[in-house]
Amino acid sequence: MTTTGIFIHDDFLLENKYARELYHNYAKDQxxxxxxxxxxxxxxxxxxIYGNMTRIWINGDHYKWRAMRTMGVDEKFITGDGSDKEKFMYWAKTVPFTMRNPLYHWTHLELARYFDIYDLLNERSAERIYWETSEKLSSPEYSxxxxxxxxxxxxxxxxxxxxxxxxxxxxxxxxxxxxxxxxxxxxxxxxxxxxxxxxxxxxxxxxxxxxxxxxxxxxxxxxxxxxxxxxxxxxxxxxxxxxxxxxxxxxxxxxxxxxxxxxxxxxxxxxxxxxxxxxxxxxxxxxxxxxxxxxxxxxxxxxxxxxxxxxxxxxxxxxxxxxxxxxxxxxxxxxxxxxxxxxxxxxxxxxxxxxxxxxxxxxxxxxxxxxxxxxxxxxxxxxxxxxxxxxxxxxxxxxxxxxxxxxxxxxxxxxxxxxFPRHEYFRRVLCNLFGDEIQRGELPNDLPWIGKLVQDISYQNAKDYFHF
Incomplete structure (x- = not known):
């Protein structure tokens, strides 16, 4: 998805053509x-089956909890007895203030990859996103x-x-x-x-x-x-x-x-x-x-x-x-x-x-x-x-x-x-690192070989190392 104005798109974090080719042709599908x-x-x-986003996304996530506490959210709506919907709404209000924290990237990657939601999460979109994701999370398809x-x-x-x-x-x-x-x-x-x-x-x-x-x-x-x-x-x-x-x-x-x-x-x-x-x-x-x-x-x-x-x-x-x-x-x-x-x-x-x-x-x-x-x-x-x-x-x-x-x-x-989109996040960072050095001439324009290295780092090295 490369629509203008969409934050999470196909080339997110990929700054040049080499990075894009490495990610899409070598890393993405590993x-x-x-x-x-x-x-x-x-x-x-x-x-x-989780039923709603709070149960799967906010409960147990101390990264989100720290951000919400920093924003002055009462513990009742973090780990306390607030309702699931209230906790989600307070998280949604917090998200726009997490810009430049990895939580902002992770939040929108996860909404995109699991729920095909590409809208920004904030106080205005929270109600709709809560019910849309809750409907999906209540179905066996999202077990x-x-x-x-x-x-x-x-x-x-x-x-x-x-x-x-x-x-x-x-x-x-x-x-x-x-x-x-x-x-x-x-x-x-x-x-x-x-x-x-x-x-x-x-x-x-x-x-x-x-x-x-x-x-x-x-x-x-x-x-x-x-x-x-x-x-x-x-x-x-x-x-x-x-x-x-x-x-x-x-x-x-x-x-x-x-x-x-x-x-x-x-x-x-x-x-x-x-x-x-x-x-x-x-x-x-x-x-x-x-x-x-x-x-x-x-x-x-x-x-x-x-x-x-x-x-x-x-x-x-x-x-x-x-x-x-x-x-x-x-x-x-x-x-x-x-x-x-x-x-x-x-x-x-x-x-x-x-x-x-x-x-x-x-x-x-x-x-x-x-x-x-x-x-x-x-x-x-x-x-x-x-x-x-x-x-x-x-x-x-x-x-x-x-x-x-x-x-x-x-x-x-x-x-x-x-x-799990953290694996995608890592692979995008990895491919952009290699792609940037190819563009600057610090690495050769040998995409088949560098692509193999990217595949190895993304998947094959771990497979060979652990022998699960």
């Missing part, structure tokens, strides 16, 4: 492998599974805690659903020993593994049991959300003593927590190597900054930001400890602080040993960086320090079933 997200597998298994089909998804990989039963993944595996729904093992609650509620969590983990956990070795046994269970259910990768990588020298006796101290309800020092977390992370990574999984590390978030609102609403409700933790030295030491034993499995590292782009982009080159193409990856722009500027900076850093041709591309990292 299937989607969304290898990291937080979608609820129960809703996929039950093929939920959860059909929404995934609509975007040409091939693989969707959710994220689960080690205690999860994976019952919905099992249901999906036996359902005949033609999109593969896999899972990623996320053991953060077992690692972060200083967290409130740690001991209660360890008790629950023990029940899930059918192991009474009184020692560090029993904790390791329980986690290995759950890794085996996840592996039996098709799991191919894991994920960790940490402020920074932990690597401290320790002895087995120290780690055992630290764990016993925590189980006795005593407070730990920062040094003790760091030694424990180092030991457990190394154990887990060596176990991932045994199972030939891919490990992911999301590093750099400063979480739960607003204590009052966190106490009212809980985690993951919009009170997190970019942290400024030192990353390089301990990340290098951790990866090197695994490499020294030849137990470094395929690894993806993501930074949240853009000042770490070049650090991470250069770090991966230290551990790409020639055994596997792109074995250690600098992950795509994440969270606050999964927008045009953040993606471009990540792509440029990776190009300058490594090989962009080996990159495994984009993911949604989302809780929303309407977030």
């Amino acid at each position: 299937p989607i492998i969304d290898y990291h997200n937080h979608l609820p597998p129960q809703e996929i298994a039950e093929d939920r 959860c599974q059909n929404l995934l089909r609509k975007v040409n998804a091939e693989v969707v990989c959710t994220t689960e805690d080690p205690i999860d039963s994976l019952e919905y993944h099992q249901t999906l595996a036996n359902s005949g659903f033609n999109i593969k729904v896999s899972t990623a093992f996320r053991p953060d609650k077992a690692i972060l020993i200083s967290n409130k509620g740690y001991n209660a969590y360890i008790d629950t983990l023990g029940k899930a593994a059918d192991i009474e956990i009184n020692t560090f070795h029993e904790l390791c046994d329980a986690l290995k049991s759950r890794i085996s269970f996840f592996d039996q259910n098709g799991c191919k990768l894991c994920d960790h959300g940490l402020d920074r990588m932990y690597y401290e020298l320790y002895t087995e006796a120290e780690v055992q003593s630290i764990f016993l101290k925590k189980r006795a309800g005593q407070e730990l020092t920062n040094s003790e927590a760091s030694k424990f977390q180092s030991a457990l992370l190394l154990f887990l990574s060596e176990t991932y190597h045994e199972y030939r999984w891919v490990q992911q590390f999301h590093l750099g978030a400063l979480r739960n900054n607003n204590a009052r609102m966190h106490s009212l609403l809980g985690p993951d409700t919009g009170w997190d930001s970019i942290g400024d933790y030192p990353q390089a030295q301990q990340l290098s030491a951790f990866l090197n400890a695994l490499e020294r034993k030849d137990k470094l499995v395929k690894t993806i590292i993501y930074n949240l602080n853009p000042s770490d782009n070049e650090v991470f982009a250069s770090m991966i080159g230290n551990f790409n040993d020639g055994s596997i193409k792109g074995k250690v990856q600098f992950g795509s722009g994440w969270w606050f960086l999964d927008q045009k500027d953040g993606m471009t900076k990540q792509l440029n850093a990776l190009s300058n320090m490594g090989l962009i041709s080996c990159f495994i591309g984009m993911l949604t990292d989302s809780r929303s079933f309407l977030s």
Whole structure:
């Protein structure tokens, strides 16, 4: 659609003929492998029909919540007991004020791609768009599974805690659903020993593994049991959300003593927590190597900054930001400890602080040993960086320090079933980057070859890397 005046059109973000040809002929129709997200597998298994936009689009979306709060919208109409329609109307009123925030682009891409709505969302159009989308979202054509089909998804990989039963993944595996729904093992609650509620969590983990956990070795046994269970259910990768990588020298006796101290309800020092977390992370990574999984590390978030609102609403409700933790030295030491034993499995590292782009982009080159193409990856722009500027900076850093041709591309990292146009957004940014350099003469006008690289980054590299 190229009609004059339409904001989201065929050539959106594509600034020249080379970018347009790369996108339309090489990137656009590639299937989607969304290898990291937080979608609820129960809703996929039950093929939920959402009924209206608030339930699928606003509920759970802390990006939108932060924008609405900034505009002075009362929490009642964000996460509170306001009606679905009221929440949508307040979001619609907010949208015109999000210009230059990625929310403005995402909002209109999602309305266009899922609902064929090309009008701008604002207070004037809100009522009509609410009812038009609600009518569609009430029909089987817009069920959860059909929404995934609509975007040409091939693989969707959710994220689960080690205690999860994976019952919905099992249901999906036996359902005949033609999109593969896999899972990623996320053991953060077992690692972060200083967290409130740690001991209660360890008790629950023990029940899930059918192991009474009184020692560090029993904790390791329980986690290995759950890794085996996840592996039996098709799991191919894991994920960790940490402020920074932990690597401290320790002895087995120290780690055992630290764990016993925590189980006795005593407070730990920062040094003790760091030694424990180092030991457990190394154990887990060596176990991932045994199972030939891919490990992911999301590093750099400063979480739960607003204590009052966190106490009212809980985690993951919009009170997190970019942290400024030192990353390089301990990340290098951790990866090197695994490499020294030849137990470094395929690894993806993501930074949240853009000042770490070049650090991470250069770090991966230290551990790409020639055994596997792109074995250690600098992950795509994440969270606050999964927008045009953040993606471009990540792509440029990776190009300058490594090989962009080996990159495994984009993911949604989302809780929303309407977030998949972020793959399109990324592909448009990618094609425009290449197209701009072709036009300036910095790359050759070899569209078949550069088109192949675009296809690889958009889809094929991930397919070859994960072997879902």
